[in-house]
Amino acid sequence: MSAQPRMPIESGVPDAFQYMHPALRRNYGQWAWHDRPRPGVLHHVAETGEEVWTVRAGTQRQLDVYTIRKLCDIADQHAEGHVRFTIRSNIEFIVSSAGKVDPLIAVLEEAGFPVGGTGNSVSMIAHTQGFLHCDIPATDASGVVKSLMDELYEEYTNERMPNRVRITTSCCQINCGGQGDIAINIQHTKPPRINHDLVGNICERPSVVARCPVAAIRPAVVNGKPSLEVDERKCICCGACYPPCPPMQINDPENSKLAIWVGGKNSNARTKPTLHKLVAAGLPNNPPRWPEVGAVVKKILKIYQEDARDWERMSEWVDRIGWSRFFELTELPFTRYHIDNWRGARQTLNSSTHIRF
Ligand code: SF4
Numbered sequence: 001m002s003a004q005p006r007m008p009i010e011s012g013v014p015d016a017f018q019y020m021h022p023a024l025r026r027n028y029g030q031w032a033w034h035d036r037p038r039p040g041v042l043h044h045v046a047e048t049g050e051e052v053w054t055v056r057a058g059t060q061r062q063l064d065v066y067t068i069r070k071l072c073d074i075a076d077q078h079a080e081g082h083v084r085f086t087i088r089s090n091i092e093f094i095v096s097s098a099g100k101v102d103p104l105i106a107v108l109e110e111a112g113f114p115v116g117g118t119g120n121s122v123s124m125i126a127h128t129q130g131f132l133h134c135d136i137p138a139t140d141a142s143g144v145v146k147s148l149m150d151e152l153y154e155e156y157t158n159e160r161m162p163n164r165v166r167i168t169t170s171c172c173q174i175n176c177g178g179q180g181d182i183a184i185n186i187q188h189t190k191p192p193r194i195n196h197d198l199v200g201n202i203c204e205r206p207s208v209v210a211r212c213p214v215a216a217i218r219p220a221v222v223n224g225k226p227s228l229e230v231d232e233r234k235c236i237c238c239g240a241c242y243p244p245c246p247p248m249q250i251n252d253p254e255n256s257k258l259a260i261w262v263g264g265k266n267s268n269a270r271t272k273p274t275l276h277k278l279v280a281a282g283l284p285n286n287p288p289r290w291p292e293v294g295a296v297v298k299k300i301l302k303i304y305q306e307d308a309r310d311w312e313r314m315s316e317w318v319d320r321i322g323w324s325r326f327f328e329l330t331e332l333p334f335t336r337y338h339i340d341n342w343r344g345a346r347q348t349l350n351s352s353t354h355i356r357f
């Protein structure tokens with residue numbers, strides 16, 4: 001028998017239609033209108049008159065197999081066997097009759113999954129891979145998320161913000177969490193400490209030198225071995241040299257802090273996308289509950305809730321009142337470190353989602 005050629009393993013996103021609720025498949029692109037009967041429930045009516053209800057619940061995002069089984073059992077027994085996840089790790093159950101909605105909500109809440117996250121609520125926090133999958137995190141992003149969402153539970157299950165609030169968390173300054181109305185990101189405050197014994201064996205030195213955005217790294221010979229050195233007056237503590245060269249250790253329990261950024265927005269709705277701006281720096285990276293971060297986030301949310309006009313996103317609110325008023329209202333200290341005087345960026349960076357060639 002001739003050997004069979006080994007076929008490539010296709011990876012990437014599978015075709016979503018095969019998993020879709022049949023009513024969604026039948027009416028794809030043919031919806032007439034929709035509304036929200038209550039927080040956490042979406043109601044869509046198709047051109048044909050067919051109706052579907054979607055019940056949205058929060059999950060812990062990094063799901064163990066037992067929780068996934070539990071959610072699938074709920075889908076089989078109390079919904080119609082179809083679920084989907086939103087990009088913020090909310091799970092959605094789709095049912096084709098209004099009578100199934102309340103019993104499903106009761107079962108979800110009984111099992112500890114809050115129903116909400118729609119409309120003008122604080123939806124689930126998008127967070128980065130952290131300790132589970134990434135090799136460079138300086139904090140446990142999912143832990144920060146868990147502690148914060150425990151405190152923002154009522155804002156998830158109610159829609160009482162001026163507009164939707166999207167929070168993100170990133171466990172290093174690469175910021176996989178993306179732009180958020182409020183972003184909680186790690187901030188390194190000291191240049192990397194170099195283990196010179198390992199650099200020559202592990203790191204491709206020219207790549208590491210090329211990686212530094214401010215040209216602070218130079219090749220060097222230390223103790224007779226090829227290594228690197230950092231000009232600490234130039235280093236901006238970004239951490240970019242650490243992924244290609246782990247001996248340039250930048251994570252540190254004392255000096256890796258958390259920073260809070262405000263006013264980022266990915267969507268093109270009403271106003272163009274915006275980059276979030278630093279508002280609080282040097283907060284302690286304080287597991288397991290990160291109380292200092294929670295206090296600042298809750299304060300910003302409270303002021304936004306009280307002061308923003310209806311339908312103003314965080315960035316639009318700050319644009320209207322101005323940053324000085326923002327710092328006044330939130331009582332966050334404004335320091336010289338908040339002023340971005342770096343001249344290396346183009347004026348707009350990638351603040352538009354349009355593709356440019
Ligand atoms: S934010 Fe940084 S540490 Fe976290 S997953 Fe992304 S690259 Fe890794």
Ligand code: SF4
Pocket residue numbers: 191192211212213214215216217230234235236237238239240241242250
């Ligand atoms: S931390 Fe950033 S700025 Fe500092 S040496 Fe490394 S790459 Fe350069």
